[in-house]
Amino acid sequence: MSFHIHPDARRRTLALAFLVSAAVLLAGPRDAAADAVVGQPAPAFTLTGTDGRPHSLAEYAGKYVVLEWLNHDCPFVRKHYVGGNMQRLQKKWTGRDVVWLSINSSAPGKQGNYPPEEANELTSSKGAAPTAVLLDPDGTVGRAYGAKTTPHMFVVDPKGVLIYAGGIDDKPSTDPADVGAARNHVDHALTEALDGKPVTVATSTPYGCSVKY
Amino acid sequence: MIAFLGAALLSGAGAAAAADSVAAPHVTVSLVADVDAVRPGEPFDAGIRFVLEQDWHVYWANPGDSGLAPTVRWTLPAGTTAGPIVWPHPYRILVGPLANFGYAGEVVLPIRIAPSRALEPGEPLSLAARVDWLVCKEDCIPGEAQLSLVLPVAGGAATPSRWASAFAAAHTRVPRSLDGIAVAALRHDDRLELRLTARDGGAVLAHGTANDGGGLAFFPAEPGFVENAAEQPQSVAADVVTVSLERSRQRRAPVEHLRGTLVAGGGFAPDGAPALAIDVPVRDALPPPAAGDTAEEASRVAGAGAAAAGSVWLAMGLALLGGLLLNVMPCVFPVLSIKVLDFVRQAGGDRARLGRHGWAYAAGVMLSFWALAGALLALRAGGEGLGWGFQLQSPAFVVVMIFVLAALALSLLGLFDIGLGVTAVAGRVPQGDGLAGSFATGVLATFVATPCTAPFMGPALGWALTQPAARALAVFTALGAGMALPYVVLCVVPGWLRLLPRPGAWLETFRRLMAFPLLATVVWLLWVLGLQAGSDAIAGTLAGVLLLAAGLWVRGRFAGLERPQATRRVASASALLLAVAGLATALAWCGAAPAASRVAASGPAGATDAYGIAWRPYSRAALAELRAARTPVFVDFTAAWCLTCKVNEHVVFSSREVRDAFAARDVAMLRADWTSRDDEITHALASFGRSGVPLYVLYGSGAEPVVLPSVLTRGMILDALQKIG
Numbered sequence: 001m002s003f004h005i006h007p008d009a010r011r012r013t014l015a016l017a018f019l020v021s022a023a024v025l026l027a028g029p030r031d032a033a034a035d036a037v038v039g040q041p042a043p044a045f046t047l048t049g050t051d052g053r054p055h056s057l058a059e060y061a062g063k064y065v066v067l068e069w070l071n072h073d074c075p076f077v078r079k080h081y082v083g084g085n086m087q088r089l090q091k092k093w094t095g096r097d098v099v100w101l102s103i104n105s106s107a108p109g110k111q112g113n114y115p116p117e118e119a120n121e122l123t124s125s126k127g128a129a130p131t132a133v134l135l136d137p138d139g140t141v142g143r144a145y146g147a148k149t150t151p152h153m154f155v156v157d158p159k160g161v162l163i164y165a166g167g168i169d170d171k172p173s174t175d176p177a178d179v180g181a182a183r184n185h186v187d188h189a190l191t192e193a194l195d196g197k198p199v200t201v202a203t204s205t206p207y208g209c210s211v212k213y
Numbered sequence: 214m215i216a217f218l219g220a221a222l223l224s225g226a227g228a229a230a231a232a233d234s235v236a237a238p239h240v241t242v243s244l245v246a247d248v249d250a251v252r253p254g255e256p257f258d259a260g261i262r263f264v265l266e267q268d269w270h271v272y273w274a275n276p277g278d279s280g281l282a283p284t285v286r287w288t289l290p291a292g293t294t295a296g297p298i299v300w301p302h303p304y305r306i307l308v309g310p311l312a313n314f315g316y317a318g319e320v321v322l323p324i325r326i327a328p329s330r331a332l333e334p335g336e337p338l339s340l341a342a343r344v345d346w347l348v349c350k351e352d353c354i355p356g357e358a359q360l361s362l363v364l365p366v367a368g369g370a371a372t373p374s375r376w377a378s379a380f381a382a383a384h385t386r387v388p389r390s391l392d393g394i395a396v397a398a399l400r401h402d403d404r405l406e407l408r409l410t411a412r413d414g415g416a417v418l419a420h421g422t423a424n425d426g427g428g429l430a431f432f433p434a435e436p437g438f439v440e441n442a443a444e445q446p447q448s449v450a451a452d453v454v455t456v457s458l459e460r461s462r463q464r465r466a467p468v469e470h471l472r473g474t475l476v477a478g479g480g481f482a483p484d485g486a487p488a489l490a491i492d493v494p495v496r497d498a499l500p501p502p503a504a505g506d507t508a509e510e511a512s513r514v515a516g517a518g519a520a521a522a523g524s525v526w527l528a529m530g531l532a533l534l535g536g537l538l539l540n541v542m543p544c545v546f547p548v549l550s551i552k553v554l555d556f557v558r559q560a561g562g563d564r565a566r567l568g569r570h571g572w573a574y575a576a577g578v579m580l581s582f583w584a585l586a587g588a589l590l591a592l593r594a595g596g597e598g599l600g601w602g603f604q605l606q607s608p609a610f611v612v613v614m615i616f617v618l619a620a621l622a623l624s625l626l627g628l629f630d631i632g633l634g635v636t637a638v639a640g641r642v643p644q645g646d647g648l649a650g651s652f653a654t655g656v657l658a659t660f661v662a663t664p665c666t667a668p669f670m671g672p673a674l675g676w677a678l679t680q681p682a683a684r685a686l687a688v689f690t691a692l693g694a695g696m697a698l699p700y701v702v703l704c705v706v707p708g709w710l711r712l713l714p715r716p717g718a719w720l721e722t723f724r725r726l727m728a729f730p731l732l733a734t735v736v737w738l739l740w741v742l743g744l745q746a747g748s749d750a751i752a753g754t755l756a757g758v759l760l761l762a763a764g765l766w767v768r769g770r771f772a773g774l775e776r777p778q779a780t781r782r783v784a785s786a787s788a789l790l791l792a793v794a795g796l797a798t799a800l801a802w803c804g805a806a807p808a809a810s811r812v813a814a815s816g817p818a819g820a821t822d823a824y825g826i827a828w829r830p831y832s833r834a835a836l837a838e839l840r841a842a843r844t845p846v847f848v849d850f851t852a853a854w855c856l857t858c859k860v861n862e863h864v865v866f867s868s869r870e871v872r873d874a875f876a877a878r879d880v881a882m883l884r885a886d887w888t889s890r891d892d893e894i895t896h897a898l899a900s901f902g903r904s905g906v907p908l909y910v911l912y913g914s915g916a917e918p919v920v921l922p923s924v925l926t927r928g929m930i931l932d933a934l935q936k937i938g
Contacts, residue, residue: 035462075347075355111352139309146462148278148311165463172281174347174355203463205436209353210279213309 035146036154038202042162043144047103047134050116050123055132060099062158064193066186068130069142069211070102071112071150072122075174076208080151081126083176085184086168090129093190102130105142110212112150113137139213149208153186157193164189166204235358239269240348244340244360245321247380250367251338254330257371258380259295259362260321261285261344269350270315273303275434275473277441278311280353283346285324290339292329299323301386302476302488305430308351312442314432321376321383334368388474388488391481396491397896398471399498403460405439405468406498407431407475407491410892411452411482418454419486420479429456431491434472437461453892468495525684528673529691535670536695542857545662545696552654552700570651571704575697577655582693583686585659590682601674601905604660605854606890608746608803612754615738616796617657618731619758620765625728628762629769655697661734662696670923675902741854744888746803753802757795764791824866826875831885833893836912843914845880845937850898850908853888858907861925868927874934880911913937 036042042065046056057065068086071077080086090100104119106112114122119133136142145154145165155164169182189199234243240263247258261283263271272280287295300322303314328338341361348354390396393415399406411417429447433439443459456475460468475489539545552574589603604610623629670692677688735758743751764787771784822828829835831848839846851858865871875882885894887906901908901920909921911933919933 037462037465039465073352075353143310173345174281175345203437203465206279207276207281208279209349210308210311210313210351212351213311 036144036162036165038162038165040162041160042154042156043141045141045144047136047141049132049134050119051132052116055101055134057156057160061160063097063099064093064158064190065099065101065156066093066190067145067154067156068100068102069147069150069152070104070133071106071209071212072114072126073112074150074209077150079174079176080168080179081128083179084127085176085179086151087127087129089184089187092187094129094131096194098190100130102128102133103136103141103147104133105136105139105147106212107139108137111209112212139211142211142213147211149206150211151208152206152211155186155189155193155199163193163199164202166201167206167208170204172205172207233360233362235360237348237356237358238354239266239350240264240271240346240356242344242346242356242358242360244342244344244362245374245376245379246326246340246362246364247323247374247377248364248371249374250365250371251328251332252367252369252371253328253332255371256325256327258323259326259340259342260323260376260380260383261298261342261360262319262321262376262379263316263346264319265317265348268317269348270306270313270317271320271346271348272313272315273432274298274300275314275432275436276347277306277313277315277436279308280313280315280349281347281355283322283344285322286343288341288343289326290329292331293338293340294327296325296327299325299384299387301383302388302474303432305432307442310442313349314441319379321379323380323383323387328366332366334366337363337365339363386487388476388490389486390490390492391486393482394489395893396489396493398491398493398495400467400495401457401498403462405458405460405471405495407456407458407471409454409456409475409489414452416451416482418449418477418479419482419484428478429454430476431456431458432474432476434474437464438468438471438473471495525687528676528684528688531673532670532677532688532691533695533698535673536692537698539662539670539692539696540699542662545658552658568704569648571701573648573651574655575694575701577652577657578659578697579655579690579693581656581659582689582696586686586689590685602852602855603890605741605852606745606888608742608750609800611738611742611745611854612750612757612796612799612803614660615735615742615754615758616761616792616799618735618738620761620792621657622728622731622735623762623765625724625731627725627769629765629772659693659696675899675904737856738854741888742803744853750799750803754799756802757797757799760795760798761792764788764795767791822866824872826866826872826882828882828884831883831894831897833897836883839881839883840912845878845914846883846912847875847880848883848885848908848910848912850885850887850894850903850906850910852886852906855887855906857923861907861909861923865925865927865930871927871930874931878934878937880934911937 042057044057046054046058049055072081077086094100102123104112104114116135119135122128123130123133134141141147145152147154149167151168153164153166153168154162157163164185166185168186169179169184171178171182183201185201185204188201192199234241243262243264245260245262247260251257263283265271272282274282276282283298285295285298289295301316301320303316306313306315306317326340332338339361340363341359343357343359345355345357348356393412394417395410395412397408397410399408409417429445429449431439431445433441438461440459440461445456445458447454447456471491471493473491475491476487477489479485480487481489585604589601592603605614673688673692677685739751739754742754767784768788772781772788774781776784828849831850836846836848849858849862851862853859885891885897887894887898895904898904898906898908901910907923907925909923909925911919911921913919914937919936921929921933
């Protein structure tokens with residue numbers, strides 16, 4: 001015995017089967033954006049400094065490098081500059097051959113975006129002592145690192161591996177009075193790393209103003 | 214930085230709606246209460262009210278990528294205490310590549326105040342709060358204010374203030390857990406999936422789709438778990454909703470627990486609550502559970518073979534074997550009788566033609582497997598809690614199967630000749646070729662076969678359904694190839710054909726005889742339908758089959774080639790009309806069954822069965838409870854449409870020795886009835902790496918349950934029982 005089905009019906013069945021299979025095959029997973037991740041090589045970059053010369057991460061290979069996301073008009077950044085907390089940290093560690101790069105990712109027209117001369121004037125008027133202040137007006141490096149806030153801190157070891165990413169300390173506030181009681185994660189990370197110890201707090205939640213991309 | 218110190222604006226005792234307010238840059242902040250007067254010892258709500266300029270916002274408890282939540286520090290009279298801020302759900306505020314969580318426009322943050330019992334009417338209650346906040350558009354301005362509120366103490370009932378409705382609105386937006394919705398969180402590589410399942414056949418969302426009001430948004434309670442600004446792809450079905458979250462890129466440790474708030478634009482069922490509190494352990498998606506929430510989840514047993522090897526080849530090999538064995542499983546056997554008949558009839562003919570029939574049958578099998586697998590994968594990707602054999606969980610599908618099988622049986626009994634009729638209509642298919650018929654037999658065999666799990670097939674399919682689509686399809690291909698293989702071999706290898714008997718007069722008798730296995734299948738499907746949709750559906754379907762039979766008789770009697778063409782046309786049209794009317798009748802009756810009659814589906818799981826075993830319906834909670842009490846448990850994952858299950862149950866439980874062995878150990882008997890859709894059971898199957906029934910699991914006192922083979926014998930059960938002591 002045998003029975004037939006209408007050829008059109010058969011064609012429709014085939015078409016359906018292939019459509020369904022194709023739809024399933026096409027629905028692949030979406031690629032996640034890459035951020036700087038602790039334990040992995042820090043993203044390479046070259047940015048122009050307010051000193052007018054290019055600075056790349058590669059040229060500081062062999063040294064510890066601190067990256068500080070900066071916006072002097074942000075109240076959270078001010079918290080750490082008003083009482084001299086950030087400046088002290090910069091002086092302490094650049095004095096021990098650590099490279100300190102303050103990166104400004106504010107886009108042109110947005111809060112905290114200053115031309116190089118004004119940026120230099122801010123640096124000197126606040127008594128800041130970074131190795132260099134770098135300008136990232138199109139936000140490329142900020143996005144590559146996943147910099148979310150000002151401040152947002154990163155520490156790179158001499159091999160170029162990220163060993164700390166996160167907040168400057170554990171007291172999210174704009175009150176300079178909180179600095180004293182806070183645990184400064186960057187200070188601890190550098191102290192431990194220079195002593196050859198593993199970094200106990202290698203990530204934390206950054207707090208502050210949004211980076212003005 | 215501009216810090217504001219609000220002057221304490223004390224309103225006199227007895228004044229209505231006392232509120233202290235400070236106008237800061239871009240925001241006005243006030244301290245308000247939901248009552249105009251308080252009663253001693255009777256709690257009420259005080260709250261911080263923010264009224265924001267356009268585009269400015271304040272933050273939620275977790276501010277997201279930047280920002281800072283407001284804080285309140287109270288100064289209260291002795292004996293009066295304040296609770297924490299009760300946070301209404303926030304909104305997502307996107308700032309470039311970043312996301313913040315907060316409030317725009319106007320918001321009241323309620324705080325429960327428990328006033329002292331020692332308050333005296335006439336002595337006002339005075340509250341003072343130091344409030345700190347950060348208000349941002351893109352730039353941010355921190356603010357602070359000292360606010361106070363004086364409320365008279367009343368002897369009588371507390372009267373609602375003019376802010377009472379604002380407090381009520383805020384409380385509506387506070388996340389809560391909902392009894393009707395089960396929440397699970399699954400870990401997939403770098404993503405986390407929130408899975409909401411409606412309990413008791415309800416819905417997850419108050420409106421059909423989350424798009425009525427902007428979809429679903431998850432707000433993590435703490436930073437560092439998920440990427441705040443990442444898209445949250447979601448799938449919405451009536452009873453299952455999933456939201457996929459990207460794990461925080463900086464996070465290295467796996468996420469073990471997820472807390473937060475899930476907001477649905479159109480609200481959650483049943484009454485449109487906008488925010489659901491999420492507080493769940495996170496489990497590995499599949500194969501299950503590292504840190505399981507029940508003992509059942511903590512065990513991974515079967516499927517582990519295929520999964521551990523991680524090899525698509527192993528799974529394909531198992532599937533090929535499973536496919537081969539499908540041919541001798543009880544579900545497929547009746548349909549295969551048709552195929553056998555076909556072979557016998559054609560055996561005398563041209564060998565090349567027979568080969569073509571073999572391949573046409575194989576094509577029917579393969580395409581059906583692909584279509585079923587594709588549909589299953591697509592539906593599962595859409596968040597449906599479905600497994601292998603899912604189509605038989607739909608009463609409409611069962612009705613259609615009954616119609617097809619009944620028509621075939623009637624044809625075999627000589628009521629009419631399908632080949633003749635359809636060929637006459639289609640006209641183009643050369644008579645007597647019948648390749649389409651072989652193809653259709655393959656399709657039918659596959660659709661009938663799917664509810665049967667053959668040995669080796671369960672682990673392979675369970676593994677395949679957790680894999681990327683391409684691999685899953687490869688495994689299904691192997692399964693189909695296994696099922697079609699014997700026929701292709703039979704048709705292609707010349708020597709084998711001689712094993713078949715020569716066609717002759719006996720063939721007509723054989724053909725009539727073959728109608729009965731098909732009718733037996735119809736009886737079984739009617740029983741399945743009865744469990745799914747009630748006895749009315751059986752009656753409706755039988756009435757429909759009656760109309761179908763009348764139509765087929767008309768066609769067989771009046772549409773023969775010896776009739777004039779006009780007669781044939783009228784007869785064919787009437788036959789078609791009757792068949793369609795029959796199908797419509799059947800579908801109408803099975804759709805009309807009230808929910809109450811469907812409850813009957815759980816009948817076999819809640820009562821003593823024909824063998825005198827008192828089954829209890831399976832639920833995760835029931836299992837966990839029994840396991841906690843160290844009671845041995847046997848779980849029978851079954852479905853009315855699963856013939857393998859029915860055969861197993863008969864073989865095993867009809868034995869007095871087996872029943873005594875269970876009774877002697879006081880084994881609790883749980884039955885997980887998957888006849889109709891049940892996401893909890895689908896989930897439990899998945900935790901054993903399976904996507905279909907049967908599955909037999911025996912829990913002894915040890916941590917690891919024993920998974921028994923899907924084709925059971927008494928000996929296996931007795932051995933397993935022996936081992937658990």
